[in-house]
Amino acid sequence: MLDILSLLDISFFLLAALGALVGIIFGAIPGMTATMAVAVCLPLTYALGLNHGLALLLGLYVGGISGGMVPAVLLNIPGTPSSITTTFDGYPMAQKGEGERALKVCVVASLVGGLLSAAVLFLFAPLLAEFSIKFSYVEKFLIILLALTVIASMSRNMLVGIFSGVLGIWLSLIGTYSISDGGNGHTRLMFDFLEPYLFDGFSLLPVLIGIFGIATILLEAEEGIKGGLGGKHVEFGKGSGFSFGLFKGRLTNLVRSSFIGTFVGMLPGVGGSAASVLAYTQEKNLARDSSEMGKGAPQGLIASESANNALTGGALIPLLSLGIPGDSTTAVLIGAFTLQGIQVGPLFIPENADTWYVMMTALVFANVVMFFLMFYAIKHIAKVVLVPKYILYPIIVMMCVVGAYAINYGIMFDVWTLLIFGVLGYLIQKVGLEVAPLIIGFILGGQAEVYFVKSLESFGTYSIFFTKSPIAVVLWLLIAASVAFSVIISLKGRAKRQAEAF
Amino acid sequence: MESGLSSLLSVSIDFETSHLFFPHIIHWLLGGLFALILVFNVVPFLVAVRRGEKTLPILGESMDKFRFFGTLALIAAYFYLMSVVGNLFPYTGYGFLFVSMPFLLLMSLMYMHTRTTRKVITAAINALVAPTLAWFILAKLFQITLP
Numbered sequence: 001m002l003d004i005l006s007l008l009d010i011s012f013f014l015l016a017a018l019g020a021l022v023g024i025i026f027g028a029i030p031g032m033t034a035t036m037a038v039a040v041c042l043p044l045t046y047a048l049g050l051n052h053g054l055a056l057l058l059g060l061y062v063g064g065i066s067g068g069m070v071p072a073v074l075l076n077i078p079g080t081p082s083s084i085t086t087t088f089d090g091y092p093m094a095q096k097g098e099g100e101r102a103l104k105v106c107v108v109a110s111l112v113g114g115l116l117s118a119a120v121l122f123l124f125a126p127l128l129a130e131f132s133i134k135f136s137y138v139e140k141f142l143i144i145l146l147a148l149t150v151i152a153s154m155s156r157n158m159l160v161g162i163f164s165g166v167l168g169i170w171l172s173l174i175g176t177y178s179i180s181d182g183g184n185g186h187t188r189l190m191f192d193f194l195e196p197y198l199f200d201g202f203s204l205l206p207v208l209i210g211i212f213g214i215a216t217i218l219l220e221a222e223e224g225i226k227g228g229l230g231g232k233h234v235e236f237g238k239g240s241g242f243s244f245g246l247f248k249g250r251l252t253n254l255v256r257s258s259f260i261g262t263f264v265g266m267l268p269g270v271g272g273s274a275a276s277v278l279a280y281t282q283e284k285n286l287a288r289d290s291s292e293m294g295k296g297a298p299q300g301l302i303a304s305e306s307a308n309n310a311l312t313g314g315a316l317i318p319l320l321s322l323g324i325p326g327d328s329t330t331a332v333l334i335g336a337f338t339l340q341g342i343q344v345g346p347l348f349i350p351e352n353a354d355t356w357y358v359m360m361t362a363l364v365f366a367n368v369v370m371f372f373l374m375f376y377a378i379k380h381i382a383k384v385v386l387v388p389k390y391i392l393y394p395i396i397v398m399m400c401v402v403g404a405y406a407i408n409y410g411i412m413f414d415v416w417t418l419l420i421f422g423v424l425g426y427l428i429q430k431v432g433l434e435v436a437p438l439i440i441g442f443i444l445g446g447q448a449e450v451y452f453v454k455s456l457e458s459f460g461t462y463s464i465f466f467t468k469s470p471i472a473v474v475l476w477l478l479i480a481a482s483v484a485f486s487v488i489i490s491l492k493g494r495a496k497r498q499a500e501a502f
Numbered sequence: 503m504e505s506g507l508s509s510l511l512s513v514s515i516d517f518e519t520s521h522l523f524f525p526h527i528i529h530w531l532l533g534g535l536f537a538l539i540l541v542f543n544v545v546p547f548l549v550a551v552r553r554g555e556k557t558l559p560i561l562g563e564s565m566d567k568f569r570f571f572g573t574l575a576l577i578a579a580y581f582y583l584m585s586v587v588g589n590l591f592p593y594t595g596y597g598f599l600f601v602s603m604p605f606l607l608l609m610s611l612m613y614m615h616t617r618t619t620r621k622v623i624t625a626a627i628n629a630l631v632a633p634t635l636a637w638f639i640l641a642k643l644f645q646i647t648l649p
Contacts (some may be wrong), residue, residue, distance in 0.1 A: 047644030
């Protein structure tokens with residue numbers, strides 16, 4: 001235990017606090033997400049050690065998710081997708097002159113959500129990791145298949161979601177079938193003249209930074225970079241009005257929403273909006289006094305914000321125990337680990353116990369810092385929603401370049417990868433494909449190939465995927481369940497639309 | 503019957519071509535899914551476009567062509583020139599520093615809707631300070647490789 005305390009110096013806490021602050025600012029600016037904050041700030045971690053780097057990144061993650069509440073309440077624009085339900089009750093409250101009160105309710109709910117999910121992470125991730133250590137290639141392949149099915153079934157359209165995921169896998173296969181993974185070292189899926197650039201395929205981080213950084217800017221540029229929010233009036237209302245009495249009788253809501261958030265966070269690739277929407281509708285269905293929701297009821301804010309902050313702990317569970325990212329931000333975190341030479345997977349926690357405790361410390365500390373920053377300085381932080389985009393966006397492109405260039409110690413092709421995937425990310429979103437499954441497919445595709453081919457090479461029959469172990473059967477059942485779930489949801493939606501049409 | 507099924511499922515992978523085994527399956531999957539999407543999504547969508555209910559993505563939408571293509575062109579020029587200038591002064595990060603400055607300024611000017619002296623000066627200061635700061639912190643303090 002003393003070893004761990006020696007790893008926690010002043011700069012560790014300062015970095016976590018700085019991360020939280022920068023994250024809040026990113027989250028508060030509409031169009032920028034926690035993912036972007038983490039991606040853009042990655043180059044700063046190249047020079048930091050693993051622990052300090054993680055402190056900064058986890059701070060960014062927590063701050064970025066929380067920051068979204070600011071424009072949601074004050075301007076009726078969700079700063080991040082997951083704060084969409086915060087607008088339902090936050091903005092009406094702001095219009096009534098209760099902006100500050102609404103924000104403080106959100107901040108407290110966020111803290112509770114963040115801490116509860118951190119506790120679940122702390123208890124649950126080591127168990128899951130211990131369980132999954134025994135997995136052979138067959139089960140590992142099925143886990144990846146399950147992850148992809150779950151993401152796809154959560155997409156707006158399952159078919160499109162699956163297609164996007166498979167496309168991501170395809171992109172990840174470009175390059176060699178690596179000898180170190182037991183492959184034969186031949187290249188595939190490319191032209192010969194590209195071999196010097198693409199021998200190892202596309203690097204993960206430039207791909208992520210391109211899709212989340214450059215593509216976002218292209219999408220905004222297409223809209224003409226709307227002049228920012230400078231002209232809008234930000235209404236705080238009177239300073240007083242908040243008391244913890246607002247949470248009286250809301251404990252069930254708070255805890256339920258936090259657990260919903262944590263659970264949704266665990267499902268791979270499912271974005272934050274699913275968590276807060278689910279928590280919000282649950283509160284609406286279950287609470288006795290839900291008639292005021294949507295008109296400015298604090299209980300709606302509590303549901304929405306505790307769920308979306310609970311995502312953080314939840315999304316880290318599959319990342320740290322299985323090596324499968326729970327959302328796009330944790331996908332970028334995988335890149336940060338790779339950068340430090342650490343492979344996340346079932347062996348991560350047992351082999352890096354110090355790092356694990358350090359991460360937990362950083363996560364809890366980041367939540368506390370987020371709370372104090374936002375609770376006491378919210379009025380000042382809220383002004384960043386007014387920073388003009390013509391200043392912000394060029395800086396973001398610049399930071400993307402640094403991140404991409406430095407990742408492999410100076411390869412210009414990685415910078416071009418930014419542009420390639422920036423444009424690709426733009427096109428993907430324009431034609432209606434889904435980014436989250438594509439990214440998860442890209443990250444897991446290489447491993448999926450190795451596990452799949454190795455399983456077949458060892459056993460020589462496809463039937464091994466069904467008969468290897470009881471776990472394999474359970475995984476197949478889960479895959480079937482997620483597909484069935486998605487089909488039922490889509491049929492219900494269709495029936496509802498038809499009913500409305502008549 | 504039993505043996506027929508197991509022989510159907512049995513598979514052997516030739517090491518020499520094992521790099522193509524998985525991509526081959528992925529190609530078939532992609533092709534199959536694409537055909538399904540074509541039938542269930544694309545065709546109904548195109549029918550709706552024809553009836554005038556929906557518009558084609560990108561082509562049918564109004565877009566700010568100047569800012570969109572300007573962004574693309576600026577970014578491409580930025581990346582290209584950065585490596586050209588960077589090769590003149592290897593291992594110094596000057597390519598990044600000196601090309602970032604005009605890039606930031608041009609991009610800021612392009613994204614501004616109304617140009618007032620005050621705004622332009624802010625953008626110019628930002629274009630000088632931000633790259634210098636990034637270059638100093640990253641290349642000098644942290645010794646990170648920059649173009």
